Amino acid sequence: MDKVKFKMIESYLDNFPEDASAVIVKYPVEDIALIIQTFSSNKLVPLLNVLPEFLLAEAIKKIDNEKIIPLLNLMQSNLVSRVLRKWRDGGDEEKYKEVFRSLNRDVQNRIMKLLAYSKDSVGFMMNPTPLAVSPDLTIKEVLIILGKEKNRYSRYIYVVDSDKKLIGVLPFKDAFYSTKKDELISKSMATDVFSISPITKASTIYTDKVWSKWDSLPVVDHNGVLLGVLKYEVLEEYYSEYLTRGKSDSVIIAGEAFADLIKIGFKGAASLTTAILSPGVDNEKNGK
Secondary structure, three states, rough: HHHHHHHHHHHHHOOOOOOOHHHOOOOOOHHHHHHHHHHHHHHHHHHOOOOOOOHHHHHHHHHHHHHOOOOHHOOOHHHHHHHHHHHHHHHHHHHOOOOOEEEEEEEHHHHHHHHOOOOOEEHHEEEEEOOOOOOOOOOHHHHHHHHHHHOOOOOOOEOOOOEEEEEEEEEEEHHOOOOOOOOOOOHHHEOOOEEOOOOOOOHEEEEOHHOOOOOOEEOOOOOOOEEEEEEEHHHHHHHOOOOOOOHHHHHHHHHHHHHHHHHOHHHHHHHHHHHHHHOOOOOOHHHH
């Protein structure tokens, strides 16, 4: 990789880390591995959390464990679990075991819970470490917490009671622009929250009209306890990589086009491919 590319990537990582994925996603795996090997963990985590898992899985296989273990410990557990599962199911059992044994114990525990779900379920795809807050905090206090948890940034702030049960949600932008930051978040949050079960199949929730309003959904157990958060973009990647396998040529082409749309960021057009992949389904997604 030439110096110009390196300078460009460094600039993106410093100023627009999540957007960097749209730049490097077209790079060869070897170049992506070199980027991961070169830059610090703090710079890389926001990028790797949004990098497509199939690229991440191939790139980090080329890097020594001394570098990747600290990274994986900082990354979202749902993405790490999917990468490990790809290695395990793809024949790289030794790599899977070697890396898993080296992770922090709390990360191991979260990953084991995710791997217990089938790979086409909401539970396997969700992020199991959502940033949830108490209803007794003011909006200002919540924003201070979010400022310290940049690697766990979410578009929504979830509010839970003392039993960790989900009781409300507030979009981050509403909190950020609120003129009543000294008020309790419980006074501004929405209490009519659409949530899903961890055992829900991806194909069931993917075409739901709820995505026209939300781009992330809370995942709760049968008691209403918040378990995680499912992002729509994770479902997009699942459809592009898994659900096109074994389909007709036209559907495979549609799936490949869908993957390209995801990579370059034109999510508003994704519903066109969804219509092909799920014929007869009334899809009203707004590209969230």
